[in-house]
Amino acid sequence: MIGFTLNGQPVTTSAAPTARLTEVLRDHLGAMGTKVGCDAGDCGACTILLNGAQVCACMVPAARVSGAMVETIESDAADLDRLRAAFLRHGAAQCGICTPGMLMAGVDLLRRVPEPDEREVQDALGGVLCRCTGYRKIIAAICDTAAPETSSAEGIGASVTRLDGQAKVRGDSFGADYWPDGALTVVALRAPHAHARFSFGDLAGFARRPGVAGIFTAADIPGRNAFGVIPAFADQPAIAESPARFRGECVALVAFEAGTEPDLTDFPIRWHPLEALTTPAEAEAPGAPLIHPDRAANQLIEGRVTKGDAATALAGSAHVVTGTMQTGYVEHAYIEPEAGAAWMEGDTLIIRACTQAPVMDRDDCALVLGLPPERVRIIPSAVGGGFGSKLDVSLQPLIGLVTLKTGRPCRMIYSRRDSMTSTTKRHPAEMQGSIGCDAQGRLTGLVFDGRFNTGAYASWGPTVANRVPVHVTGPYLTPHVTARARAIHTHGPVSGAFRGFGVPQAALWQETLFDQLAEKARLDRLEFRILNALRDGDATATGQAMQAVGIHDCLTALRPHWKRALSETVPGRGVGVASCWYGCGNTSLPNPSTIRIGLSHQGRMMLHQGATDIGQGSNTVIAQIAAQALGLPLALFTLIGPDTALTPDAGKTSASRQTFVSGRAAKAAAEALRARLLRLANAGEGADMALDGTTLTITEGSTRRTLDLAALPRDAHGYALTAEETYDPPTSALDANGQGTPYAVYGYGAQMVELEVDPALGTVRLLKITAAHDVGRAINPQLATGQIEGGIAQGIGLALMEEYLPGRTENLHDYLIPTIGDVPPIESLLIEVPDPEGPFGAKGLGEHVLIPTAPAILNAIRHATGVRLTQVPVLPHRLLEALR
């Protein structure tokens, strides 16, 4: 037995002496607050204090803590409590998966340096990765742990502390953090080759090994072995039959008894590697084998937008620029690898896992498992970052299969390598084309051709191919457009959804060419963009007449910063700007959300909110919208769900749609509930409501009426009153030329980057980023700026360091994401041009914020050095080569 002191209490464990301390804390002692992101010291999620010093618990042998003092996020130390409060006050926790590690590293620092400066915070937290926040609010929180000024403001426009924040600063319950007693441990066997036939040997023999509870292959799948986020394109097997089509594809599952160490050594499988198509060029070459027999030339889909006659417009233009841009696979690199558990309740299969799309998961799992959807219940865990990849199912059908087949509970936790090799990526893009303007600098036309590597299966490839041509003009009035984007299959990782669905790639092409075009037109680069910015009433490339267009306001808000930055420019420094726009919600497809509010007999507003909060803040924003529309305090609300058994479908958390679409549904439900309450009291719309216990008082002028909620009958939902409303954005289908109204609401933004290039090393140091984003109405400004800062951090990664290479960067030390020292100070300018379609005028924001960062960085590098780069990431060796 190993004995030590855990958060002041003596504990003992029978764990093996070389077991990782993370396993001791989590599996043996049930302290789930310490998170595991990589098991390799690369992410710092498991940071704890060992005898007062921060260490990664994943690399501490159990025996070494014998007699030691261990402090974890479960500690109630006063200084940790103060830091927790500071994190909440500053909005320093988004998804919450890195938060325990950040807090422990922060406490380690504050005990050594009570009043640290920014540099000291960075040095102390340099070993903890965060993928959501962009780190700036974390730095601010650690530098400001003094007693808080509490604000009681809570209406629309107030920076309400996130309602789910307390759990996050104490170690929230993510996919890996709950499983029923006795749950089997499920492990996947994955393809080691990009393309390979395989055959099994003596599976029955392996199944007889001690501790092996079962082996499952494609032959065991009772339903349709093909899932996919877009039903018409569903093509991805949950467990592949031979051949495997990408490295990392699951080909078999092994379930181990609890307490058995999973060991797949000598698993009876023979591999026969086949020639792999690794690039779209190879896949499109005449005679190339087809990855899916029904998709000619390995093309999944082509998206097109044609307006006017772009070729003629360019031929008649005073200035034309032509160029290419190339991007690579980008990994989401959320700090929470996929994890979850499954069990049966009666004849219902329960799957609790991290997800962005519970109802889609339910329907996909039901199809794969051959069950009616009502026999599958999805309970989303807290989600430790998603960014698009947790829209597709990962382990849900796998653990569902094991539980369905064995009748026993099971759990599965992806290793970092499982997560990186088997889940989706941002589409690599090869883009080319031309943009023209007249002698005054007004845009005349744009021709664009993009080829996107969509990998082995469809996933969100169709969405990317359709979104890119719609958005490739940027938020600029472009009279003539010919744009085409094709998604091509290869034997690469599956490309899916990643913050922006292809638009960030297209913006890199368009915005970098804009700088050249502005130069030809002899216009200041910012003024060129202001001149061409879309205005209300202008038509987009799809012919949609726009309303509530905020790009002009965003760009002009940057003007004083731009002039200041240009005036401060010295050799080696550069300033760049780029814009974004982004349509919120599905492209020309139904995209409804339904929200239910139940008024309980105890006087609580039960907000059945099926939108998964993956850190962006929908739990808080949707509640704020509901409270404002209902006219009662936020404190009366209780959040229910998401849970497919308890919450109506609020759609998926993607495409920056939750504030807009689910927010509209919440507003409608709250208004409906308010109307019913006022009707019960015979009061008019302007009446005030107040709730004290179960007594609702409605005041209109000098008339006061009271309602005793406890006395109301139970309705079908068991509440005193229930309101449920659905909102579906008004869009229209695109015709053969891509003309129509693909989105009801768009958001806009522009970012300015100041940086310094080291010409001898080809390295880039970011000095400041100024970000102006039109959010329509900032429901919660702190959550909005949190999205901006986090999106910028991912944009920095896209521009300067991130490139996923199968077989080579399948971990978090070879695949680089920005650390706390890589994100410069960010000044956010929230612009509010209210959209009549948005709730209280609000627009989406989450994806927009990533789009301008990378092109603004490339434009600033060009300003500093004169070099136009045509490939990201701009690794030091690429920049130095371009400079020479």
Place this chain on the structure above:
Amino acid sequence: MRSYARPQTLDEAIGLITQAPRRILAGGTDLYPAAGVQLDGDVLDLTGIPALSGMTPGNGLRIGACTTWTAIAEADLPPALRCLQQAARQVGGRQVQNAGTIGGNLCNASPAADGVPPLLALDAEVELAGPSGRRQMPLAQFLTGPRQTRRAAGEVLTAVILPQTALQGQSAFVKLGARAYLVISIAMVAARVQVTAGKITTAAVAVGACSGVAQRLPVVEAALIGATASDGPGRIHAADLAAALSPIDDVRATAAYRLSAATELVRRAVSEALA
């Protein structure tokens, strides 16, 4: 089967390792990333042996093999060891610095080991203890290739020894990667110089991550002798680095870039050491 031992004395440790080969565990920051649920094999944990931790001045400086990077970074050491202290602050994040040890860094023998260039520039020797006693050899001889050393199966690396002559002068360490923290080097350089009457009289320059084992650069060092602070960097030429190094192309950088960057880093490290 697995076994685990954490002896309190070096003699016990050597006794155990003589009976049967064991995996030697120190900070764990290299072994655990490569492990599964727990470490495989029979493990000998050296961190319970007090004699292996800490720094002892005497004839030079003796650094126990299990001394952590944080202990090195926070120690009061002469300016000649600044390069080692700067490197100590850049080994992984602070969690790794609190656990990782100088001896483990050397025995792991990564081409990108942060400790190696500074220790080469400090003329470090390593001390090994085995059943037949102790022996000492220059670090440059100890490291024989990527992940390869002259440590015999029955031996324990017990200390790093810096000779008195290497504690003279001033030094600097510079490390290059594509991000600010948690950097695995594209290239790194340690430089130590002694200056008399405005001229360099001793120069020690070592480059890491640009060859299977980090290398001293005798030709560059010779060229620096007699140089002043202002003309020293100008005497550093890529051709002299190219002759000593064998950089590779990998996910972090191209070989050509590594050579070019290493040349620039040598100039900067020498300038910083002279500052």
